[in-house]
Amino acid sequence: MMGERIQIETQGYHGQANPSVPPLFSRMFTRMTTGIGLLLVLVFFGLPIIKLIVLSFVSHTGISLENYAILFREGRTWTTIGNTLFLSISSTLLAIVLGVLTAWLVAYANIRGKKLMHAMILISFVIPSYVMTLSWTQFLAADGLMARMLSFLTGEVVKPWNLYSYDGMIFMLGIHHYPLVYLLSLSGFRRIPRELEWASRISGVGRWKTFFLVTLPLSVPGIVSGGLMAFLASLDNFGIPAFLGIPAHISVLSTSIYEQMTGFGPESIARAAALSGVLGVFSLVATWIQWLWLRRFKPIESVREDYEPRFYFSNFKLAVEIVVWIVLLILSFIPLLTMGFQSFLRAYGVPIRFENLTLANYEFILFENTKVQHAILNSFVLAGASVMICLVIGTGIAYLRVRKPNLVIRGVEMIVGLPYAIPGVVFALAMILAWMEPIPGWNPGIYGSMTILLLAYIGRFLILQVRGSMTAMMQVDQYVEEAAHISGASRFYKWKKVLIPLMLPGILNGVLLVFLTALTELTVSSILWSSGTETIGVVIFNFEQAGSTKYSTALSNLIVFVMVISAICYFSFNVRKRKEHKR
Amino acid sequence: MNILLKDINKRFGDQPVLQSIDLSVQSGEFIAILGPSGCGKTTLLRLLAGFENPSDGEIYFGNERVASSLTWAPAEKRNVGMVFQSFALWPHMTVREHVEFPLRYGKKRTDTSRIESVLKAVGLSALAKRFPSELSGGQKQRVSFARAIAASPDILLMDEPLSNLDAELRLEMRREIQQLHRYTKATIIYVTHDQGEALAMSDRMVIMRDGKVEQVGTPREIYNQPKTEFVAKFVGKANLIPGEWNQEKFIPRYAEEGVFWTDSETSDVFRKKGLFPLRPEQLFLHRIGPGIKGEIVNSQYQGKEIHYTVQVHEERWEVHSNIFQDYHIGEEVFIKHKSHTLSL
Numbered sequence: 001m002m003g004e005r006i007q008i009e010t011q012g013y014h015g016q017a018n019p020s021v022p023p024l025f026s027r028m029f030t031r032m033t034t035g036i037g038l039l040l041v042l043v044f045f046g047l048p049i050i051k052l053i054v055l056s057f058v059s060h061t062g063i064s065l066e067n068y069a070i071l072f073r074e075g076r077t078w079t080t081i082g083n084t085l086f087l088s089i090s091s092t093l094l095a096i097v098l099g100v101l102t103a104w105l106v107a108y109a110n111i112r113g114k115k116l117m118h119a120m121i122l123i124s125f126v127i128p129s130y131v132m133t134l135s136w137t138q139f140l141a142a143d144g145l146m147a148r149m150l151s152f153l154t155g156e157v158v159k160p161w162n163l164y165s166y167d168g169m170i171f172m173l174g175i176h177h178y179p180l181v182y183l184l185s186l187s188g189f190r191r192i193p194r195e196l197e198w199a200s201r202i203s204g205v206g207r208w209k210t211f212f213l214v215t216l217p218l219s220v221p222g223i224v225s226g227g228l229m230a231f232l233a234s235l236d237n238f239g240i241p242a243f244l245g246i247p248a249h250i251s252v253l254s255t256s257i258y259e260q261m262t263g264f265g266p267e268s269i270a271r272a273a274a275l276s277g278v279l280g281v282f283s284l285v286a287t288w289i290q291w292l293w294l295r296r297f298k299p300i301e302s303v304r305e306d307y308e309p310r311f312y313f314s315n316f317k318l319a320v321e322i323v324v325w326i327v328l329l330i331l332s333f334i335p336l337l338t339m340g341f342q343s344f345l346r347a348y349g350v351p352i353r354f355e356n357l358t359l360a361n362y363e364f365i366l367f368e369n370t371k372v373q374h375a376i377l378n379s380f381v382l383a384g385a386s387v388m389i390c391l392v393i394g395t396g397i398a399y400l401r402v403r404k405p406n407l408v409i410r411g412v413e414m415i416v417g418l419p420y421a422i423p424g425v426v427f428a429l430a431m432i433l434a435w436m437e438p439i440p441g442w443n444p445g446i447y448g449s450m451t452i453l454l455l456a457y458i459g460r461f462l463i464l465q466v467r468g469s470m471t472a473m474m475q476v477d478q479y480v481e482e483a484a485h486i487s488g489a490s491r492f493y494k495w496k497k498v499l500i501p502l503m504l505p506g507i508l509n510g511v512l513l514v515f516l517t518a519l520t521e522l523t524v525s526s527i528l529w530s531s532g533t534e535t536i537g538v539v540i541f542n543f544e545q546a547g548s549t550k551y552s553t554a555l556s557n558l559i560v561f562v563m564v565i566s567a568i569c570y571f572s573f574n575v576r577k578r579k580e581h582k583r
Numbered sequence: 584m585n586i587l588l589k590d591i592n593k594r595f596g597d598q599p600v601l602q603s604i605d606l607s608v609q610s611g612e613f614i615a616i617l618g619p620s621g622c623g624k625t626t627l628l629r630l631l632a633g634f635e636n637p638s639d640g641e642i643y644f645g646n647e648r649v650a651s652s653l654t655w656a657p658a659e660k661r662n663v664g665m666v667f668q669s670f671a672l673w674p675h676m677t678v679r680e681h682v683e684f685p686l687r688y689g690k691k692r693t694d695t696s697r698i699e700s701v702l703k704a705v706g707l708s709a710l711a712k713r714f715p716s717e718l719s720g721g722q723k724q725r726v727s728f729a730r731a732i733a734a735s736p737d738i739l740l741m742d743e744p745l746s747n748l749d750a751e752l753r754l755e756m757r758r759e760i761q762q763l764h765r766y767t768k769a770t771i772i773y774v775t776h777d778q779g780e781a782l783a784m785s786d787r788m789v790i791m792r793d794g795k796v797e798q799v800g801t802p803r804e805i806y807n808q809p810k811t812e813f814v815a816k817f818v819g820k821a822n823l824i825p826g827e828w829n830q831e832k833f834i835p836r837y838a839e840e841g842v843f844w845t846d847s848e849t850s851d852v853f854r855k856k857g858l859f860p861l862r863p864e865q866l867f868l869h870r871i872g873p874g875i876k877g878e879i880v881n882s883q884y885q886g887k888e889i890h891y892t893v894q895v896h897e898e899r900w901e902v903h904s905n906i907f908q909d910y911h912i913g914e915e916v917f918i919k920h921k922s923h924t925l926s927l
Contacts, residue, residue: 195671201658202632202665204689204734213688217675298674298714 034408045415045459048434049422053280055433056273067274076251081278084252087169087241088234094174095230099181100223102324106182107189110309111321123332125179126563128520130239130540131556133172135335137163137243138342138553145338164248172240175331177233181226188222189215190305197310221297228290232283236423238523239537243544253279254523257425261432261527273433276426283422336560343554361554372555374532375539378450382535383518386457390514393458394465395507401466402473416466419459424523431456431528448530456524461514468510472503505577512570520559584645584737584770585610586631591640593626593794600626602794604640610737613764613771615785617778619817623794624774628740631772632665633658644738659690664731664769665740668747670723672715678702678726679711685734697733704766705729705759721752728759732767739769745780757783778818782806790814810850815860822861822900824875828854835859837895838875844920863890863903865921868910874917879910893918 059066071077102121106114124132140146140160150158162168192215200210241255251259253275260272313320343361350356365372397416400409419427435446435455446452476499484494522537529538536559543552586608593601601623608614616624629635630642636655641648649656664685672681682702686695702708705725715723724744731739744760745753761784764771775781781788782802790797790805790813798810809815812823826835833844836857846859853860868891880899881892889909891902893916902918910916 193669193671195667195669196673198632198634198658199665199667199671199673199730200684200688201634202661202663202740203685203730204659204662205684206657206659206690209688213684214673218673298716300674 038408038412041412041415044455045419045462048427048430048459049418051433052273052276052426052430055270056277059270067270068277071271071274071278077275080251080253080256080275083166083245083250084235084254084279084282087166087173087252088231090170091173091177091234092227092231094170095178095181096223096227098174098178099226099230100185100219102178103182103185103189105320105324107186108309108311109320110312111317111324113321113325117324117328120328120332121179121182123336124175125177126516126567127336127560128239128522128537129172129176129237130243130522130537130544131339131520131559132176132335133163133240133243134540134544134549134552134556135339136172138549139335139338145334164244166250169240169244169250172244173234173237176237176240177230180229180233181223184222184226184229185219186222187305188219190307191300192218192306193300193304194306194308194310218300221294224290224293228286231286232421235279235282235286236425236523238425238526242522242526242541246545253282254423254425257429258527261429269429269433272429276423276429279423280426287421339553340557340560343550343557345550347550361550362558365551365554365558369551371534372539372551375534375536376558378453378533379519379521379536382450382453382457382521383515385454386461386518387511387515389458390462390465391507391511394462394510395469397462397466398469398473402470403478413463413466417463420461420463424460425527427460428456428524428527431459431524447528448533450533452528453525453533453535456528457518457521460524461517464513464517465510468513469503469507472506472509475506476502505574508570508573512566516563516566519562585643586738586770586772587641587643589641589643591627591630591642592638593623593630593635594638600794601630601637604796606789606796606799608770608772611768611770613773613784613786614789615773615775615781615787616789616791617775617781617818618791620776622791624776624791625742627791628742628772628774631738632663632740633661661738662734662736663738663740664734664736666724666727666731666742666744668743670715670727670747672723672726674715677712677714678707678718678729681726681730682733684730689734697735701729701733704732704763720748721756724748724756725759728763732763732769735767736769739763739767739771741771741773743775744773745775746777753780760784782818788818790818792817808848808850809860810852812853812856812858812860815853819860819862820901822863822866822902823853824859824861824900825857826859827857828859833859835875837877839873842873842875861920863901866900866902866918867921868893868902868904868908868916869919870914870916872917874919876915876917879912879914879916882910882912891916 056067057063057065102117105111106117106121111117138144140163142159144160146160147158150160163172196218197210197214200214201207205213236254238254238258241250241252242258244250245252245255246259257272257275257279260268260275344357344359346356346358346360367373397409397412401413419430431452432447435444435452437443438446446455480498480502481494484498489497520537521535522541525535525538526541529535534542536555540552540555543549543555586606588604588606591601591604592599604627616627618624626635630637630650633649633656636650637652639652642650644661649661673684676684679698679702682698683695686697699708702711705728707722707725707729710718710722715726718726724747727744741760745756748756757780760771760773764784773781773785782805785802787799787801788805789799792813798805798814800808805814805818809819809821815821815823824835825837826833828849831845831847833846833849835842835844844859849859875895877893877895877900879891880894883890884906887906888903889906891904891910893900893902895918900918
């Protein structure tokens with residue numbers, strides 16, 4: 001007892017000792033660290049983008065609009081822009097319809113198994129788009145599962161849907177991005193107090209009209225934000241147009257920037273920069289429109305989420321549940337399952353019989369092909385390094401942003417978010433321009449090595465960790481920290497016993513997100529890789545382009561496997577945490 | 584409009600929430616439903632609104648049966664207005680649009696020219712263009728009133744409408760609700776857990792506990808002649824003093840020989856149990872007997888009076904006395920019955 005008191009007193013003494021540092025010096029020190037931090041952030045995050053913008057205006061005649069002028073004179077450019085907008089808008093509409101419908105069912109209806117439904121919906125987004133695409137092309141192939149099922153049912157040879165087409169791409173983009181709309185609409189729906197709907201009913205307005213007059217207007221902010229995210233993600237997406245669009249000669253901005261970069265023509269970089277400018281402008285305009293729109297909406301004052309059902313299917317409940325589950329299984333699960341089977345087959349398209357089963361595909365990618373082994377190693381190293389660096393820097397930024405917010409740190413947050421907000425191909429291009437010759441005439445050899453990939457990954461995914469850690473810290477009230485102080489806990493115990501346990505789940509969410517996104521990254525890597533620095537995504541893409549579907553399938557399955565393992569770890573960790581809390 | 588509840592039962596799963604409620608309400612009456620939280624009063628209101636249907640029993644509005652265990656008219660088909668505890672204002676609509684809503688979109692569409700007079704009646708004409716986020720608590724509640732009465736409903740339901748306001752405003756809003764009642768002439772069902780509100784405004788009170796009706800009566804009846812121990816304690820905060828009844832004579836158990844109090848109004852329920860319900864203000868304290876001897880264990884100075892807690896054997900009773908009677912904790916006092924001070 002006595003000892004504790006003495007300890008507290010000595011702490012108080014130390015606390016008072018601090019001001020004895022000359023105030024002028026400490027203020028200079030703070031300013032210097034702030035300055036250096038800001039400079040680093042600008043160099044690593046802001047500069048590449050600025051350089052890209054500048055370069056898009058530089059041509060052999062000097063600074064002009066010539067690159068854009070040349071671009072817009074070509075009919076092909078207009079087709080590409082038209083394709084991009086058409087695909088993005090249509091797929092966003094599909095994502096909104098699917099997302100709002102599923103969100104409404106999960107938030108409002110009295111159906112069972114909502115937690116599983118939720119997980120099932122998220123699968124579509126968590127699995128990388130190129131893996132999803134691969135699984136769907138096999139599911140719908142001429143001799144795939146769907147074709148067999150349909151011929152069995154109809155007795156004729158049926159050719160299922162050709163995904164290598166506009167509608168196929170719209171479908172894939174839509175089902176990959178609808179979870180974004182779902183997530184934002186879901187919390188929007190749950191935040192609407194049920195009394196607001198009751199007030200409408202009691203005013204003599206029926207169920208349907210109430211939905212359109214009250215529920216929908218109040219959930220619009222969530223739906224629009226989700227829709228915008230789906231739109232931006234469609235502009236940004238590279239996997240789906242690369243896997244479906246390139247074979248079908250349907251080009252969009254992201255793939256044509258890629259083709260420019262791999263084409264290595266004399267003008268290619270300038271053209272790619274100009275195309276990137278166009279794509280960047282689309283993203284910014286979309287964000288701006290959303291901002292204008294959302295400004296008009298009044299926020300709901302309550303923040304409490306209501307998890308109780310509000311709409312009761314009485315007679316149709318089972319029917320609704322069956323339909324929902326069939327749709328969800330087809331959207332998220334069965335194609336992956338077919339891909340799983342496919343990977344054990346001796347050759348693409350042979351019937352599923354025992355003598356056709358083999359492990360040869362896995363043997364090849366895991367033990368025989370050194371390129372794949374390198375790629376797997378590269379991806380794990382890159383993902384691991386990104387996670388560690390993002391964890392330290394991102395959590396630091398998050399701590400300052402939450403506890404000591406000022407203009408500088410807000411600016412830092414915005415700049416750090418920029419590389420994630422702009423399309424991946426655009427950022428990749430910016431990275432090349434920034435690091436090929438950081439100072440004219442000096443090439444440090446960063447471009448062409450693993451370093452540029454690491455820099456790009458950190459640049460692009462740091463914001464994910466910042467957001468994750470920020471959410472975690474905002475959940476820990478300032479009072480909790482103060483209560484630890486007032487109870488006499490030392491700084492060490494304050495962090496060990498109070499802050500870290502409370503923040504850990506949120507921070508881990510960020511870590512997991514950064515890890516999985518980096519591990520399966522394709523867009524940025526497809527432009528920045530060079531011989532020896534392939535990543536998993538790049539190898540799958542190369543296999544697919546070379547027609548080696550067996551191997552791309554097997555490797556995609558490995559990704560799914562890693563994701564399943566991560567998901568299991570994540571959930572069992574959460575369940576254990578929850579049990580601890582209950583105790 | 585008359586309301587008739589016939590043997591209403593409501594169960595959520597196996598759990599009974601309302602048990603055989605019978606109630607008949609006259610047209611234009613102001614009924615307060617009073618009870619502690621969890622007594623089923625809000626569920627009863629939801630049954631009347633049409634957000635829930637009864638497990639058994641029937642509800643009539645006038646001659647029309649609006650709900651039974653088999654069929655029920657949904658909320659939008661009943662001509663009912665409702666004021667919610669949380670105000671339930673729509674953040675995307677102005678004050679004016681709130682009042683307009685039932686008139687424009689409701690089943691019973693009325694002349695929209697009513698809007699101005701309704702806004703005027705609740706004193707919101709000047710704020711018609713504001714959004715809910717730009718209003719104070721009292722103003723929000725007025726919007727909620729205006730919306731509820733816009734379509735001139737025959738029945739007005741109120742679910743603890745004042746509990747989200749601060750104490751000062753609550754007293755002011757009581758007067759406004761009374762005015763509203765006179766203005767609309769609607770039948771009002773008012774749910775509350777504050778007995779002050781119920782006593783002050785209602786024509787009749789319904790006291791509920793554990794899903795059952797304990798007592799129905801005018802505020803005076805409920806306050807002065809409680810029929811059950813619960814009503815005596817919940818509404819009047821009465822002390823249940825044990826003793827023996829002999830006709831109109833009550834002999835308190837813990838008093839000395841010869842002490843007796845008289846009363847003719849106490850219900851038979853208490854007489855049979857040998858209890859005399861007396862509210863804190865019906866008792867007073869004195870240093871000298873005769874009376875019930877006890878010891879002061881707590882005192883709370885209230886400004887205009889002092890609330891004492893007195894320990895008598897195993898029981899603790901509450902006595903309110905004027906501020907000139909100053910007792911300290913631990914002091915021995917005698918409890919006496921006020922209306923009989925002269926006879927003893």
